[in-house]
Amino acid sequence: MKMAVTEGQRLCSISAVLAVLLGLLTISNGGTCDEQVPLILWTSEGISIPSQSPPAAGHIVGQQQLASYLEKALNVGPRNVVLFLQDKMSIEDFTIYGGAFGNKQDSVFPNLEGALMSSSSPLVLPAVSWPASNVVIGQLQDQLETSPLYMDPETLSQLRLNASSPALLVFRLPYGIGADLMSAKEILSGNDGVIGQVLSIMKTQSVPYTAIYTALQPSREAASLSLESDLGGGRSLLQTRGGYREKGRQREKQRRIEEEKTGIDSPVEFKEDENICILFWAKRLVVSILRNGQWNDHDLTPSTFGKGIKPELHGSSCDKTKSKLTLNYANVLGHSSFKLIFAMSQRHYQVSARRWFTLDAVELEYDGTKAIFNGSRNIYAPAEYSYRCESVTSFRWPLLVPRSSKDPANQWKVSFEDIQIQGFNVIGREFSYASDCAGFFSPGIWMGLMTSLLMVLVLAYGLHMIMQLHTMDRFDDPKGPAISVPQTE
Template sequence: MALTGGLRLCSISAVYAILLGLLIISGSGTCDEQVPLILWTAEGIPIPSQSPPAAGHIVGQQQLASYLEKALNVGPRNVVLFLQDKMSIEDFTMYGGAFGNKQDSVFPNLEEALMSSSSPLVLPAVAWPASNVVIGQLQDQLETSPLYMDPETLSQLRLNASSPALLVFRLPYGIGADLMSAKEVLSGNDGVIGQVLSIMKTQSVPYTAIYTALQPSREAASLSVESDLGGGRSLLQTRGGYRERGRQREKQRRIEEEKTGIDSPVEFKEGENVCILFWAKRLVVGILRNGQWEDHDLTPSTFGKGVKPELHGSICDKTKSKLVLNYASVLGHSSFKLIFAMSQRHYKVSARRWFTLDAVELEYDGTKATFNGSRNIYAPAEYSYRCESVTSFRWPLLVPRSSKDPANQWKVSFEDLQIQGFNVTGREFSYASDCAGFFSPGNLDGSDDQSAHGPGTYLWPAHDHAAPYHGPLR
C-alpha cells in the first residue's frame, strides 16, 4: 500500500494521517535505521504534490535530493529546517495521540502546520545517512549557506521573500532515566516549532519547512546515556524552559563524563575561577615536507586521565582570551605551541556581544604560523562554540593569514571541537552555538571592518533598512 500525496487533511487530522502512514511503513522492513522527514509550506502557499514512496521503500540520498529539488523549484526558497538529534517512527506512534486521542499528542503545533498546508510531504523512512547530508543538499539547491538560529534571534531578523535563506533550528532528543523523558523533550521541541512558525507568520514571508533528524531514536535507545549526551553539545539557546533544559543537559553530560571516564575539558583559570574551557575528540597537526604530509596527533598529550597540558602563556579578561597549549617534540620541533586567540565585542547591527576565534597559531622554534578564524568561527558572547569538524582544508574554517605565512606549509584538524573563552560559569560549558558557514561581516558592507556589523549578520535585523547581502560565502 502506498501513501498518496495530499493526505486529505480536510477529513482527517494531519498527525493521524502521518501516524497512519508511519504505521503502514513500519510493518515492512526494519525501522531502526531510518528517520522520518516531513515537508510543508506556509499557509496558503500551494506547490504540486509529490507522491511518497511505496510501503517498505527506504528513501536514499539521491532520491531525497530529488524530492527536495522538486519542492524548492516551485515552492518558497526561504527554508526553515528543524533538525532534531534523533527521531524515529515510534516517536509519532507513541506520542502523536493516535486513534482519536488528540489530547495526548505532543505535536499540536506540527499538526496545525500540516493541516494549514495545501501539499505536505511525508517520507516515513529516509535512510539516516541521507538525512545527515540534508543541510548540504539544501545549501547546494538554494546556493546559500545555513544559518543556525534560535527563536529569539529569528525575531530580530528581517527575511527577504525574493532571496533564499536556510534557517536551521537544532532540537534535542533525550533518553534515559536521568534525563527528561522523550515525551517531554518532544513536547518542548514542538513548542519551539510553534514559536518559530509564529514568528515567520508575522514576517509575512513564504517559506518551506522541513522536520527531520540526524539519527534514528530507536537505534539510539540501545546506546549508552553517555553517547546520547554527546549530542547535548550542540544545543542552541531558545526561550524559557528550553534554554534551561540545555543547561541541565550540559550539567548531566559533565556528570556522565566523570562517571564513565570520558576526557574532561582543558581548563584555564585566572585566580580561582575558570575562564577558558576547551575540548576536542581529536587534535591533529600536519606539516608538508618533501611533497608529503607528516601528521602528529596531539590528543593524547592534551586529554586523558592524569594528563595536564602545560598552559603557560594563556591569558583571559573581559575582551581578550588566549589559550596556549605547550608541547614538546612535535614533528621534529623541540618546542611547539598550539594557540587559540579569542576576543569579544559589541556589534551594532546585531545589537549584541559576540566572541570570535580570531586565530589559531602554531608556534615552533621561534616561528609562528597563523590561521585566521574570525570570519567563520564565532558565537554570541554568552555561548560556547562547538563544531564537529574545524580544519584548514576540505571546507576550511581556518585559512592562512597570507599567501606567504608559514601556515601554508601546515594543516590543522580538530574533531568535535568545543571552546569557550568568555562568560564561563563554574566548570561547565554554556549552551553551544553549532558551527555554520556565515557570510563574512566585511562582505556585508563592502569593507573589512568587522566592528561595523559583526558576526551573525547574514540577515539584517528588522530595524535595519539595508538590503541583505547575497554573494558567495567563499
C-alpha cells in the same frame, strides 16, 4: 467533532499523517527503522506547490532521492526555508507520543499537526536514511546558494526576511531522555512549542516559507528505552518510576565500565559561545626535530588525551568559513613554549556543487618561530563530514609537506596516527560521518590484481600453445616399408 464531506475530511486525513500513516509504515520498516529518520515538509498557508508522491511502504529514501524531493519543492515553492533539525528522531516518536491510537488529546504535536492541516501540499517521508538526513543542511545550502543561519525564536523576531532573496534558517531542537519515559514526551512537547512559536513569527512577517522537520540520527533505542530487553516484558511496565531511574543508573554505570575497558579517550573539544565547534582525536601524536644528524622524538599524546587531561586551547577560534585549533604545550624538545596548530577552512566548489573543508596547514610554533606544513591538497572532506585517516605524516607517504624548501618545517617531522578532526558543523559532542582518506586501490588490492593478471597471462599462453598442436596425418607401419617423405613435398 463536526465532520464535513470535503474540507473536513481533507483536514482530518492530514491530521492523521503523523499518527496513522507513520504508524502503518512502521510495520513495514520495523526491521531496520533504527537506521532511518522521518522527514516532514510543508509550505506556509496559502502557498500551493505540486504534490509529490511519497515513496512506497518499506522504501528507504537515500541521499540522491532526498535531494530530488527538495529540489522539486524549492524550484516552485518558497525559497525561504525554515529547517527544524532535531538531534534524534524516529517514527516511534510519532506513534508513541502522537496519539496514534485515537487519543488525540494526548498528542504532543498540536502545532505540527496544525501546520500540516493548513498546508495544501505536505510531504511526509517516513524512512530517510540517517546519513542522508545528516547532510540535509548541505543539500539545502547548495540548492539555495546561501549559508545557513542558526536561529532561535527571539532572534527570528528581530529579523526581517525578504521573499525575493532565499534564506536558510536552522532551528536546532534537542532530544535527550533522562531516567524515566516521561522526559522524552516533555522534550518533544517543548520542541513542538518552539515550532509553533517560530511559525507564528513567520506568519506575522507575511513571508511565504517552506518548512522542514527532520533529525540527524534515529532515536529508536533511546525513545523505546529498550522496552524489549531492559524492561523484560509486560509486568515491568507496571513498575514505578524509581525502577526506571535505577535501570537508567545501571545502564550509565555499564557504559562507563565499557569505556574504561576499551581505553578510548575523549576527543579534544573547543567551544565558541558554549557550543562545540571543533573536535579532534588521535591515537598518537609525535613530533620530531633534526639535531646533530639525529631525529629526536617527542610524544604529545599523554599531554593531549586521557582521563583528567585538558590541554590549553587559547588561540583557537572558529566561524562559518575558518577554524583554528591551537594546542599549547610546555617543554617540548627543549622549547619552553610549543604550539601545535591546525588551520582549517571551508568554501563552496562550483565543480562538485557542494561545500568542502580542507586542513590548510599544520603549524608548529615554538619560541617565536613557525614551521608550516601544507595539507590542503591531500586532507579534505565534505563540509558536513569529519576527516579520518589511519596515518597522517610528513615523511612516509606524506600528506603534509613543508610550505617551501627554506621553511623551518624541513627540520621537523610530524606523525599523527588514527587521526579524526572536524572543524565545521559539529553537532553535540560526536563526530559527524567520517570521510576516510583510504583510497580504493590499496596495496593489497594492487597485489591481488597483479597476481590475477599474471595467472590470466599464463593461462592464455597455455591455451595458445595447446591450440597450436596438430595431429599427424601419416603413420609408420612396422611391418611394411618405411614411409618416405620427399623433401619437395
